[in-house]
Amino acid sequence: MIRIESHGVYTYKPFNKAKRTEAPVKIDWRNYPNFKEEEFKCTASGLCNMEPKFLEAMQYLRQQFARPLKISSGYRDPTTHPVEIKKVVPGVHSWGIAADILVSHKLAYDLLSMALTLKIFTGIGIKQNGHPTGRFIHLDIATQENYGDFFKKEIIRPTVWSY
Numbered sequence: 001m002i003r004i005e006s007h008g009v010y011t012y013k014p015f016n017k018a019k020r021t022e023a024p025v026k027i028d029w030r031n032y033p034n035f036k037e038e039e040f041k042c043t044a045s046g047l048c049n050m051e052p053k054f055l056e057a058m059q060y061l062r063q064q065f066a067r068p069l070k071i072s073s074g075y076r077d078p079t080t081h082p083v084e085i086k087k088v089v090p091g092v093h094s095w096g097i098a099a100d101i102l103v104s105h106k107l108a109y110d111l112l113s114m115a116l117t118l119k120i121f122t123g124i125g126i127k128q129n130g131h132p133t134g135r136f137i138h139l140d141i142a143t144q145e146n147y148g149d150f151f152k153k154e155i156i157r158p159t160v161w162s163y
């Protein structure tokens with residue numbers, strides 16, 4: 001069963017340890033004109049179970065930022081993605097509420113500044129060491145409320161971290 005895109009408040013049902021319990025939402029990509037499904041697909045499985053709420057946040061960020069945002073990681077299938085498969089609890093990418101954006105130097109500075117100003121992203125991860133083409137900023141909209149009881153203990157939001 002596919003949930004209908006609502007643009008309303010979204011919640012997750014109690015966490016059943018390793019899997020997102022709700023069926024993926026059918027995304028209407030016309031609502032996010034600066035992004036394509038291909039950009040958010042899991043690189044391992046090709047699935048794209050993104051949450052509309054997160055894509056709305058990304059579209060808003062894109063409009064405010066007024067510059068292209070290059071996504072290096074969006075949805076990660078918890079059963080096949082090499083990063084997620086190792087985790088006991090799938091991370092926020094597996095919940096369709098996170099993306100990594102390829103930025104460095106001034107673009108990274110400007111994007112971070114914008115993300116902090118907008119206050120719609122609750123998790124900000126900063127990877128700005130290593131080769132410039134591998135540098136990114138992770139953004140997510142996780143909260144303790146939009147996760148089930150099991151995950152609640154694992155998550156601290158709002159927060160920032162470095163890689």
Ligand SMILES: [Zn+2]
Pocket residue numbers: 073093098099100125138139
């Ligand atoms: Zn990430």
